[in-house]
Amino acid sequence: MAIRQKTLMRLAPWAVTLFLVIMWEGICVSFAVPEFLMPAPSAVFKAGIATAGPIFEHATQTFFTTLVGFALAVAVGLVIGAVVGSSPLVYKALYPMLVGFNSIPKVAFVPVLVVWFGIGTVPAILTAFLISFFPVVVNVATGLATLEPELEDVLRSLGASRLDILRKVGLPRAMPYFFASLKVAITLAFVGSVISETVASNLGIGYLMMSASSSMNMPLVFAGLIVIGAMGVVMYELFAALERRLTGWAHRGAGAAL
Amino acid sequence: MSFVRFENVSLAYTEDGPRAIEDVSLDVREGEFVAVVGPSGCGKSTLMKLVSGLRLPNDGYVYVNGRQVGGPLNLVGMAFQAANLLPWRTTLQNVMLPMEIVEPYRSELRSKRAEFEQRARAQLAAVGLAGCEDKFPWELSGGMQQRASICRALIHKPRLLMLDEPFGALDAFTREELWCMLRDLWQAQPFTVILVTHDLREAVFLADTVYVMSARPGRILERREIDLPRPRDLDLTYTDQFARHVHALREHIGHVRKH
């Protein structure tokens, strides 16, 4: 019984995906939806195969742009989060600023970046960075700020310095929050880089989709969307697995079920 | 010369809030075994936090080792009322924690890790936790966690050991076993102990001096010297002499509760 439950869990996402694709195909075919409005999955697949080379090239560009932006976001987010989370004063001082900044739609920022850095990869990296560093900051700060004073006392009673406390309890305690934020941040980073590519680049999946849509090549647009989604899912799963491996202690109840 | 000295110490957790302890004065000799008893909420844990420097008094002075306490000291080992083990560390790693903080162990850790780990294992075995070294705290029972936290308090051989109801979650047999363990450890290499407990028999069996505290705000009501001969044996707990001490303390506590 338990084993059947497990296989069911493993197969469920594939089954749902397959079901949706079949529904989509069925609707497109039975209502004869024109391809330039809504291409059927088969048409998208065909377009994907036919343009596999360019898609791969642009996807690679988007992938690495996203990763660089994401890596920057993690590094900067970790540092700002650590500072914000370990000092109530900095927390109070910076928080409104951060929240305000995060409320600005990043697409509105792209033109500014283009003026500063020109069209191309740099604005895409920076947009990915800008959109994805906030969740890292918030989560690391929350993890540190919600540290139980009792655990801190264990270290303090030994005469530990503030740095010791941060290293021995603060950061380990914040790790589950940090890894949870990575899953969110990586998907947001894709959003950021693709937005920027759509507006201001001649490389990347975003650009490919933009040029395809201007020539009414809807199947290719959809192929691009699916590639972005797939990259997002793969990266999300990667970080989810990393999270389970490294912070299993925080998920012991749920971890058993997964 | 006293090792730990309280001079008219008062502490309120919040400004103009009620005082947790009030006008407490006491003296502890180096090597003395002190027990503190009193009703729940009377400020025993607060007293421990003051000695270890986790809290500073609002009034009065606390001295440890001849110096006024201005913050935590590394000559103190403390087992808290809750085990407070770090959930991302195994039992052994938890016990090793003080070695990563307290000098001189800290700088020797690289070269002597194996030796220190051996010591931690021996310590764990002494409290009946052999075989649990690689388990995580949540895999241990409440009493096992408490025992691990005692090991953590002892591992760096502190000159002052603070135990806040360390045997609270244990069955009577294990508890008596650990009394004997603590007694032997202390007898072999005297250090100063301050033990908070609700168990009067535990206090009388282990301590040289028992302090009785009043209900909140906590004050010292009574200081009672336990003149029972050492080394003490568990059989001692069935003698009249022992019972007299327990009774006398019991009277005081009963007195406290009526008010």
Ligand SMILES: Nc1ncnc2c1ncn2[C@@H]1O[C@H](COP(=O)(O)OP(=O)(O)OP(=O)(O)O)[C@@H](O)[C@H]1O
């Ligand atoms: N962190 C805190 N903030 C505010 N008040 C506190 C805090 N810790 C303890 N108190 C208050 O101080 C008083 C003494 O608490 P303390 O923990 O010292 O009692 P205790 O004697 O250890 O009790 P028990 O035997 O139940 O452990 C209590 O009235 C409690 O409400």
Ligand SMILES: [Mg+2]
């Ligand atoms: Mg207490």
